[in-house]
Amino acid sequence: MKQALDGITIADFTQMMQGPWATQKLADMGADVIKIERIGGEWERKLPAGGELYDGVSPFFLAMNRNKRSVTLDLKSEGGQQVALDIAAEADAVVENFRPGVMEKFNLSYDDVREVNPEVVYVSASGFGSDGPYADRPGQDLLLQAMSGLANYTGRKDDPPTPVGTAVVDEHSATLIALNTMFALFHKERTGEGQRLEANLLNAALDFQCQELTAAMNMDKDFERSKEGVAQAWLGGPYGIYETADGYVAIAMTPMDVLADVTGLDELKEFDGEEATYEHRDEIKRILEAYTRTQPTDELLEKFLTADIWISSVEDFDDVQANPQIQHNDMIVELDHPDGGTFRTVGPPVDHSETPASLEEGPPNPGQHTEEVLAEHGYDEETIANLRHQGVAE
Template identity: 75%
Template sequence: MDQALEDVTIADFTQMMQGPWATQKLADMGADVIKIERIGGEWERTLHAGGELLDGVSPFFLAMNRNKRSVELDLKSDEGQEVALDIVAEADALVENFRPGVMDKFGLGYDDVREVNPEIVYVSASGFGPDGPYAGRPGQDLLLQAMSGLAQNTGRKDDPPTPVGTAIVDEHAASQIAFNTMVALFHKERTGEGQRVDTNLLNASIDFQCQEITASLNLDVDFERSEEGIAQAFLGGPYGIYETADGYVAIAMTPMEALVDLFEDERFTEFDTPKDQFDRRDEIKRLLESYTREYATDDLLDLLLDADVWAAPVNDFDALAEDPQVDHNDMLVDIEHPGGGEFTTVGVPADLSETPGRVETPPPSPGEHTEEVLTEFGYDDERIQSLRDAGVTGESLQTSTSDD
């Protein structure tokens, strides 16, 4: 087997990031991910980044939908639902992230699907879960950064609550979808038994803060953000970001003795216990930064790394793209844009010696593979044309423009 998931078919009803990035991870490992979209394509295709699209397509969509095949269906129509069920009947797993109840309205709820595919792995991702007091609320990354305490613990002491600079809840939730889909598929492989898997953004936002939440709820410590911007509200100095003569460096866990030796300053010995290093973290930051500001970033990094101090440069994305380790790891790749040309995106983050993941096909245009997929599922040309004429599928089954 060339890729671990090459015989796995995923019926993908996801949109935005939480679901599509999860199914892309499965597609990268060889799964046949059939992306079932509304007519015209999912909303993420037109989500602007900085007010711009990349040749008519959202770079966010491009980042999360490679290696998939797109089928356009009107799931509000009876015929569209029938077609979807025909696809799902042959799938190993279904992944969706509509609000709770939407798939049931489409006739594609768990009980409906089990009637045509009793062994299905049915993965449902939502904002807060399928039931409970918040089940009907909109779930979105920023909202969960706020609710989970993450925004309250990010930034300086007197700053307002500060969200992090990426959709971190969606990202962890996507990894949870991919992981738990694989767990359920593994169980199915061993037993022949399918199951329902429920994941949600709220749970993901709590899960990735496991150490901070555990510390806060069990220790009699007043955890709050530092005045000088220590990078983590739960750790002491010198953990943080430090200004240099021409930029910034990050310094992680470091013994005070190393700073004494490096800068020949005995004042660092005053912070000789973990409690001191936490309570006086702002003093440590000010003292250490008085030295780091005297060095160019590259010179300071050489000094710190030679002394086995855990340090790294603070890069922007342009600098990241020039980093030799990033290049060595093949973590930025150029792939074909659905409208022509190429774009740069993130590569496959893990190396498997026997069944490697890879980027094979670009993100699809809306409905690009409708005719191809329906033909594979036994639809003849006349039936496909009738679906097109009825508006159940898109007008153009094999091609679409960037305006779509």
């Protein structure tokens, strides 16, 4: 079946998560993503998870580099730069997330590429942008959770600032990169005009907090974390995580009279209206949690879901893999490991009726497709052999 991005070629100069997860999203939809790595491969290939690799490769790398072809080049050499430029010359889009200025040092800047490919969509991603007072700072997810306010509004009132348990800024930035690359490719398809896009982690961190920042910037009110652990500094009770007799559940926005009727906690009816549920959010949580601690999780779920109360069990990753809805949605997939065998990972999250995502290949080994890609770009066997001998390509 034809895929949405069949015929689109992406020259991918990205590393870590922000860029590679973005280009994987494009690869899943049929784009030919040529991953251009340093000799030996990008360093996240050896980034441990919990101090370990999975069969010699980082599971983080495995999660974000399927459906790509790998070319390894020494981009500090003139020969490597020329090969990379030849690949970029025939690409529909170039995506990179080096620190600002690095692609210029490699003679692969937007202007350099545009000279040989005037219609190119050139995407630069970084921590803070290509200029400005923070442009030279290191950009990394935890740092942006701190700078954007996210860590300061996560957790309980008396806790220190608390980061979330995943690289949420990188993840959102990757999705924005993929989305805006598609916008630019659509514009190019209609007009023949390329352009340069700039994405950064700081902007992404603000973007996904749009509702909270809008509230903070426009309301004469101090928003503080709840002492008892209501899960959002801007919402009232019962919104939060509750201990049960044998685990935990999450309870979202629910009218107090409904909660009172289902639980028999008539005192909850005193907190009528949004202002009251916010002002008394800690008291609401204490009252309700004293009740949930007496209830087995499954019984609580059945009782609350029957009353259309927004509730979920709190699950670990073993539970997630066994979750019947996740299995029904085909969100856990198995792919070939680059060094043999298979591994399990997360599949494409959106179904397309006519142009579905395809999981053709697992992540490549470093330089697995160097010869193949260079041959497609006009390099003969002797030239490729010479490039390998000179250490320009691998």
